[in-house]
Amino acid sequence: MLTVWGRKNSINVIKVLWGLAELGLPYERIDAGMAFGRVNDPDYRAMNPNGRVPTLVDGAYVLWESNSILRYLCMRHGGEKGLALYPADPAARASVDRWLDWQLSTLGPAERNLFWGMVRTPPEKRDMAQVAAAMKAAAECWAILDARLARHGGPYVEGAAFTLADIVLGAYARRWFGEEVRVEGMPDFPALHAWYGRLGAREGFRTWLGPRLT
Known part of the structure; x- marks a missing residue:
């Protein structure tokens, strides 16, 4: 299961969520950032040293930066839909x-x-x-x-x-x-x-x- 850390009113999180919808991929989203906090907690900073959202967790693999996450999702999980998008x-x-x-x-x-x-x-x-x-x-x-x-x-x-x-x-x-x-x-x-x-x-x-x- 893919996990996306980030609040749904962040434009960078929204980009990733829209991409997941286009690819038809299941995922879990965990609120983080601004009113939800978490981004300065040690466990989150271990995943994303910038303390920003989104962060993607795919098994043992962790990735931050929304545009890089979109590229990764297309290449790793997108199949034909991913090739169409990227x-x-x-x-x-x-x-x-x-x-x-x-x-x-x-x-x-x-x-x-x-x-x-x-x-x-x-x-x-x-x-x-x-x-x-x-x-x-x-x-x-x-x-x-x-x-x-x-x-x-x-x-x-x-x-x-x-x-x-x-x-x-x-x-x-x-x-x-x-x-x-x-x-x-x-x-x-x-x-x-x-x-x-x-x-x-x-x-x-x-x-x-x-x-x-x-």
Whole structure:
């Protein structure tokens, strides 16, 4: 049995849970992080020295970092579904990897203050100048993906096939399009919006990204 440590309102945990749903894999989830604690306990730090979530336990094997966990699940347990999400062809796989790395290096840092400023900060304590700057930075990122989707016509990030790139970027798109973070001046990218609508039809998206952001 696979075990996922992490709270279900963490975007990085959500990415893994959505991936598990797409692969149809059974697992156990144990709450950890923020209000649930555990991440600073010695036994947890022995698994994940960063004290963050998620952490995957697969028998004697332990893995942290959500995008690495997604890759591992596809390669180790995914079978044909895993190959569809994370293709074996080197060029196709590298194209997927590019977007997973881009999320970590560029998109995530750009939008962080938008999410934290609007969702995890009480209205009376919001720094709207910081929120506006984060919105602008995130919009510049989403413009890149919108242009790509418009250029090849979709339906997904890598064209015809739904891949890990859609899971990882789709989790962040939920923040961008969610009413919880809407601020004045946010552009509405047509191709990106159409892609996001297609993701919303998937069961894994509805289960893990349908609830209100907290």
